[in-house]
Amino acid sequence: MTTISMTVNGKTISENVEGNTLLSSFLREDLRMTGTHIGCDTSQCGACVVHVNGEAVKSCTMFVIEADGAEIGTIEGQANNDGSLNVVQQAFQDHHGLQCGFCTPGMVMSATALLKDNPKPSEQEIREYLEGNICRCTGYHNIVKSIMAASGQDVSKIAAE
Amino acid sequence: MYSFDIERPTSVADAVAALGSEDAQALGGGQTLIPTLKQRLASPSALVSLTGISDMQGTTSEGGALRIGGATTHAAVMAGASSYPALAALAANIGDPAVRNRGTIGGSLANNDPSACYPAAALASGATIITNAREIAADDYFQGMFDTALEEGEIITGVTLPVPEVANYQKFVQPASRFALVGVFVAKYADGVRVAVTGASNEGVHRWAEAEAALSSNFSADAIADLTVSADNLIGDLHGSPEYRAHLVKVMTGRAVKAAF
Amino acid sequence: MPKDGGIGAATTRREDVRFLTGKGQYSDDIRTFGECAAVFARSNVANGTIKSINTEAAAAMPGVLAIFTGEDFVEVGGNPAGWAIVSRDGEPMKEPKRPVLAHGKVRHVGDAYAAVIAETVQQGKDAVEAIEIDIEEHDAVINMADALSGTNYVHDEIGTNQCFDWGWIEDNRAATDEAIKGAHHVTTLELVNNRLVPNAMEPRCSIGHYNTGTGDYTLHTTSQNPHLTRLLISAFVMGIPENKLTVIAPDVGGGFGSKIYHYGEEALVLAAAKKLGRTVKWTSDRSEAFLTDAHGRDHVTKIELAMDKEGNFLAFRTETMANVGAYLSNFSTATPTFLHGTLMAGNYTVPLVYVNVKTVFTNTAPVDAYRGAGRPEATYSLERVIDMAAREIGMDPTELRRKNFIKPDQYPYASAAGLEYDSGNYDALMDQMEKVSDKAGFAARRAESESKGLLRGFGVNAYIEACGIAPSNLVGILGSRVGLYDAATVRVNATGNLSVMVGAHSHGQGHETVFPQVVAEMLGIDAQSIDIVHGDTSKIPFGMGTYGSRSLAVCGSAVVRATEKIILKATKIAAHMLETEENNVEFNDGTFSVAGTNKSVSFGEVALKAYIPHEFPIEAIEPGLEETAFYDPANFTYPSGAYCCEVEIDPETGKVSVDRMTAVDDFGNVINPLVVTGQVHGGLGQGIGQALVENTTYDDDGQLLSASYMDYTMPRADDLPFYTVDHSMGNACTHNPLGVKGCGEAGAIGSPPTVVNAVIDALQSGGKNITHIDMPMTPHRVWSAMQNAK
Known part of the structure; x- marks a missing residue:
């Protein structure tokens, strides 16, 4: 067992962990923050994306020991301080950017990381950025639209309804 | 996963020492190794994480070359390789953003996946692979699919890539994995053109000598128009x-020549 | 209209808040004090006889609590097929037992032959590696044609690999043959409907709990239909009385068919929970999912279209081999038959249809309904052969379709494949599609693509499907062993808010938002005061679940019926309160009033009175305000649509990109256009995926080659375009109270042939005489076809 410390959504955490504990398992099992999801075992689906020191990382493909000392952000920490949905979350709700909700935490975390680096991404930039986030429900249309809307772009011209 | 410990050395020397213990294995960004461990296809006694070694981080320009620390992530290469834009562009197209924030150039070169991107860049650039023990020319380093000149416990601390006059990498993706179904890196230097191919061969990354000769005398897509590539010993699988x-x-070679800048 | 949106309002989804904040509760998110883990030992060979299993060493390993093998389940039942199909010769279908754990033989890679229950998953995995199994390996049965002709059987006891040989409509066989023989023109096409892995993003998970004090079992599981799962476990597999088994499907991360079915893992965790007196949990990883979730499609078909010299359709005839895999999954016999053959007249006035389907056992994972379930296979065959026929006779593909469409004045229309279509207007859909897709601009777009060295093609498709899977009387005649109604209870609480218990299960469809819109509209109250309860057999009356685009058409209708009963009773109470006769009471916008007076009471006041029945006519009206309805419709619903797509092809690499995709659908009335549009988007994504990238490949030894996301291509955001979706041309369903048709599967049904037709159009525009490419049209396949074409 190794003792590690980190902040998770701004809160300081200190725990003993086994060497082979993945960051995703640590969040889900040890901290009981189950918003981070596991959808594959080959590091592709992106349901587990969290922020490590502000950067998008697949938490199922990083050992928690390597996050020792880091600042971790998860879906549970994204809402505004008053509990209301933040801009990205609200855009996903407004534009029906989710259906079953399973890939959604990873999508929101990826989208947030994208918008930090690229505040007004084009449709194509969003689609390329989401290469590592798989959604089976939405056909991506409303996810891309939500992210464009979250960035303040006019999405009213994007097809239908 | 089987159980193991993780060592986090902060110097190359400590990492080398840690890798001296039986069945210890180096851990770069883990983007290939961790999925392998999940499948229980490897059972190291310990993993030695290289990402905490500051000497192995970052990009620096040295004369006409770019030196990249072995533990530098793809994202950091994207941002730091402005002196070698074709390489920055290659890094920007490896995996996905989250993978690029963890995966490292040293890890990719050490693994030498036959469909990985960096081996093509290193080979086409005539790079030098720098380890804790020695320097290895790229032409000597890549020895076939998943096979390299690295010895047990040897660590890639950096790689030096001579910056070409112009270069380009064209990747035609395998649609599922998004690795290269075929990737071609073309680099034009004062003394000739080097062409490296990834994704295609059962022998792993390799140079295409005929194209190099033709492009060295005439750097245009027309120069390779009459060449043919033998399918012998190329990979055949679900995807091609x-x-x-x-x-x-x-096709990718021609496009790389046209796009080279 | 209720203040926050009733019928027709594009209300945003209330369930989103928990999903967007990480507060969804999926099965794997549930952790119970004292739980332990189930880990399965799975066959790595496709076909083999189990000579021995030695679990001694494994049982002695740290943390191991119990080990189960097939031997432990010999006395219990098998997991049955839900539909009994009769072969053309009158023989019933072959139904080999599907055990909880393999016994005697393993029949596909991934077939579970043992399960370890351990304190932790890691310990379970360690112990699984220590189980010694001696398997005598046999040649694998993979190719369907070989399976039918050979003597190597997946199930030795039935002495054949054919499950059934089904003819539809058998009485039309001779006439169809005759029509084809004498036709002016016959177009013949052989095609493959590629095998797909559903890939709901949430892997399956089952948690078994047993209360030793009461003998009650609880199963939390990733299910689209908890009542059906309970019924199967109770009546067929384990014999647990239904009243002693609660099945709960909490938030479920997508299903697409794969979570309709009962799987052995569910029975195993219940058996283990009872044996150990502890909660037992199993969560699939993605690798297990690829090997064990029911796959979809996998048809090999020859279709013929006979026409007269004007292009009038005379007959369709098909011969299909449909893979059912190693065991019969619950809907596997219905999917290639009654969900497929009955649609083989399409949108057309063709007088004769004959469909022959042979279902085949192979040493592969079970195959069952996947989004669309049989209808995509029918539409694909029809719409490909029609497109090919148009090119053969030199007629515009759209014109050939229009020429043969059923016309609006012909409804109800008895199709040649045995269904009665209630409503539609296919020409109007086609007109709208041509308009919203800017078909007129195609030529200019093609010229622009060509200037960039790319080929551009336009593909069109018309589909009809049968969904809202029901009615019981009809499906019973067709072989269903269950009824296909649905149920709802509307409970008005004393303080005027409502809990509505529905048999449909929401795993992405948005029921929690949409069903309240219906009730709110009917009662004239705020939708936010209505909550939907679903997914728990202990809380809801009954239900057949969500699949076959049936939730709103069937369960929504049950909600309407139950709400009507509420209004009826509330009116009685209101009449009492208003001191008048019931027939003098009007109910509008949440208020009961007496015509021609200013006397009124609100819905909330009536609700309160129902629960505080002071001065209440107890002899005439019971206290309380809660009603249940079961709804069994008169017919399927028949959504239809006109789709088009434009693709670009890079002729050097064969890579196809979908540039534009338009779907114009007739869903009848639409309750929430936001949600309906989302459903279409998802179907389009999956349909384009099937057409271009997705494929499931077994090698000759039965090893699954496309066994992870490294080799099975899931469509990504950059593989797909923005879609144009239009459902403004609805013709209300004539037989359900909401006038709704199903929308969940349409996109996946309509899009694959649209994409293929566009690719063929593009290739032919480039001068290549290519008439067909099987899906998925990967770059390699398209390039190869171009190399081989003249």
């Missing part, structure tokens, strides 16, 4: 036959 890959090698 050897013949298709042979065709793509030529």
Whole structure:
């Protein structure tokens, strides 16, 4: 067992962990923050994306020991301080950017990381950025639209309804 | 996963020492190794994480070359390789953003996946692979699929890539994995053109000598128009036959020449 | 209209808040004090006889609590097929037992032959590696044609690999043959409907709990239909009385068919929970999912279209081999038959249809309904052969379709494949599609693509499907062993808010938002005061679940019926309160009033009175305000649509990109256009995926080659375009109270042939005489076809 410390959504955490504990398992099992999801075992689906020191990382493909000392952000920490949905979350709700909700935490975390680096991404930039986030429900249309809307772009011209 | 410990050395010397213990294995960004461990296809006694070694981080320009620390992530290469824009562009197209924030150039070169991107860049650039023990020319380093000149416990601390006059990497993706179904890196230097192909061969990354000769005398897509690529010993799988890959090698080479800057 | 949106309002989804904040509760998110883990030992060979299993060493390993093998389940039942199909010769279908754990033989890679229950998953995995199994390996049965002709059987006891040989409509066989023989023109096409892995993003998970004090079992599981799962476990597999088994499907991360079915893992965790007196949990990883979730499609078909010299359709005839895999999954016999053959007249006035389907056992994972379930296979065959026929006779593909469409004045229309279509207007859909897709601009777009060295093609498709899977009387005649109604209870609480218990299960469809819109509209109250309860057999009356685009058409209708009963009773109470006769009471916008007076009471006041029945006519009206309805419709619903797509092809690499995709659908009335549009988007994504990238490949030894996301291509955001979706041309369903048709599967049904037709159009525009490419049209396949074409 190794003792590690980190902040998770701004809160300081200190725990003993086994060497082979993945960051995703640590969040889900040890901290009981189950918003981070596991959808594959080959590091592709992106349901587990969290922020490590502000950067998008697949938490199922990083050992928690390597996050020792880091600042971790998860879906549970994204809402505004008053509990209301933040801009990205609200855009996903407004534009029906989710259906079953399973890939959604990873999508929101990826989208947030994208918008930090690229505040007004084009449709194509969003689609390329989401290469590592798989959604089976939405056909991506409303996810891309939500992210464009979250960035303040006019999405009213994007097809239908 | 089986159980193991993780060591986090902060110097190359400590990492080398840690890797001296039986069944210890180096851990770069883990983007290939961790999925392998999940499948229980490897059972190291300990993993030695290299990402905490500051000497192995970052990009620096040295004369006409770019030196990249072995533990530098793809994202950091994207941002730091402005002196070698074709390489920055290659890094920007490896995996996905989250993978690029963890995966490292040293890890990719050490693994030498036959469909990985960096081996093509290193080979086409005539790079030098720098380890804790020695320097290895790229032409000597890549020895076939998943096979390199690295010895047990040897660590890639950095790689030096001579910056070409112009270069370009064209990747035709395997649609599922998004690795290269065929990737071709073309680099034009004062003393000639080097062409390296990834994704195509059962022998792993390799140079295409005929194209290099033709492009060295005439750096245009027309120069390779009459060349043919043999399908012998190329990979055939769900995603493409050897013949298709042979065709793509030529197409991607032509596109890389046209796009080179 | 209720203030926050009733019928027709594009209300945003209330369930989103928990999903967007990480507060969804999926099965794997549930952790119970004292739980332990189930880990399965799975066959790595496709076909083999189990000579021995030695679990001694494994049982002695740290943390191991119990080990189960097939031997432990010999006395219990098997997991049955839900539909009994009769072969053309009158023989019933072959139904080999599907055990909880393999016994005697393993029949596909991934077939579970043992399960370890351990304190932790890691310990379970360690112990699984220590189980010694001696398997005598046999040649694998993979190719369907070989399976039918050979003597190597997946199930030795039935002496054949054919499950059934089904003819539809058998009485039309001779006439169809005759029509084809004498036709002016016959177009013949052989095609493959590629095998797909559903890939709901949430892997399956089952948690078994047993209360030793009461003998009650609880199963939390990733299910689209908890009542059906309970019924199967109770009546067929384990014999647990239904009143002693609660099945709960909490938030479920997508299903697409794969979570309709009962799987052995569910029975195993219940058996283990009872044996150990502890909660037992199993969560699939993605690798297990690829090997064990029911796959979809996998048809090999020859279709013929006979026409007269004007292009009038005379007959369709098909011969299909449909893979059912190693065991019969619950809907596997219905999917290639009654969900497929009955649609083989399409949108057309063709007088004769004959469909022959042979279902085949192979040493592969079970195959069952996947989004669309049989209808995509029918539409694909029809719409490909029609497109090919148009090119053969030199007629515009749209014109050939229009020429043969059923016309609006012909409804109800008895199709040649045995269904009665209630409503539609296919020409109007086609007109709208041509308008919203800017078909007129195609030529200019093609010229622009060509200037960039790319080929551009336009593909069109018309589909009809049968969904809202029901009615019981009809499906019973067709072989269903269950009824296909649905149920709802509307409970008005004393303080005027409502809990509505529905048999449909929401795993992405948005029921929690949409069903309240219906009730709110009917009662004239705020939708936010209505909550939907679903997914728990202990809380809801009954239900057949969500699949076959049936939730709103069937369960929504049950909600309407139950709400009507509420209004009826509330009116009685209101009449009492208003001191008048019931027939003098009007109910509008949440208020009961007496015509021609200013006397009124609100819905909330009536609700309160129902629960505080002071001065209440107890002899005439019971206290309380809660009603249940079961709804069994008169017919399927028949959504239809006109789709088009434009693709670009890079002729050097064969890579196809979908540039534009338009779907114009007739869903009848639409309750929430936001949600309906989302459903279409998802179907389009999956349909384009099937057409271009997705494929499931077994090698000759039965090893699954496309066994992870490294080799099975899931469509990504950059593989797909923005879609144009239009459902403004609805013709209300004539037989359900909401006038709704199903929308969940349409996109996946309509899009694959649209994409293929566009690719063929593009290739032919480039001068290549290519008439067909099987899906998925990967770059390699397209390039190869171009190399081989003249």
